Amino acid sequence: MSDTRKNYRRREFQQLLDRLPREIRNLALAAFRQFCIDPALTSLRHRALKDTGKGAHLAGSFSVSINRQYRAIYFVDGDTNVWYWIGSHADYDVFTGGR
């Protein structure tokens, strides 16, 4: 099932993408292309993240697996998927300041 929504990204998302190892970047681009064709593709492990009820946006976010180590995260705004974070679990720990 094709995803007909448009896909936009934050500028910082591209910076995060550019900082990834080349192999992972290539995987990510392949994953995004496949996501547009079939978001439900098993290996993308498309998951809804829990909505904390906080924040300005009513709907929650979704994660897509680049591979087991890396995730890209987006939310839906109208007819658009807005991609706003990408990285490994370790990167996420750094982003959140550790656990």
Place this chain on the structure above:
Amino acid sequence: MNDTQPFTATTTIRNRIESSRSDVEEWKKQQNALHQSLWLCEDLVQFANFIFGRILSLDSASQMDVLSGKSTFDKELDDAIESLIRDWMTTFSPLLDSTKRVAQDYGNVDGAEAFHENFREAEGILTPDDEFFVGDKLVALRDQALAEHRAGQTEPLFEDE
């Protein structure tokens, strides 16, 4: 001090030296054991890191095969890779504490930092996304992205879009 006192003193000191000799020998043995422990620990840590890298490479390769259409998703392979990660954690988890202990004695264990990061990564991999990717910072980033998007400050994901 009479004539015999210096000799008595030397004897006492000699006895002390001799009694210390066994202590020094014992200390040397312990140090050798510690050195061996350090080397073994570093070997194991490097090996653990190498194996973890191999698992992730295997995962990336199989993912690329699926995404590029070379193969279809293989549940058996997928389960096997997850099992490898679990086995890796179980097998090498004792190194988490031992690297800290050895580091206390020597200050540094080559590869230990990467090992701890790999272990944390493995924990993250095995944690469901909706439990791992949580927190106020993500919500704040999402809000920021929403504001930027509605202000026309986001860009197409693909240049041709």
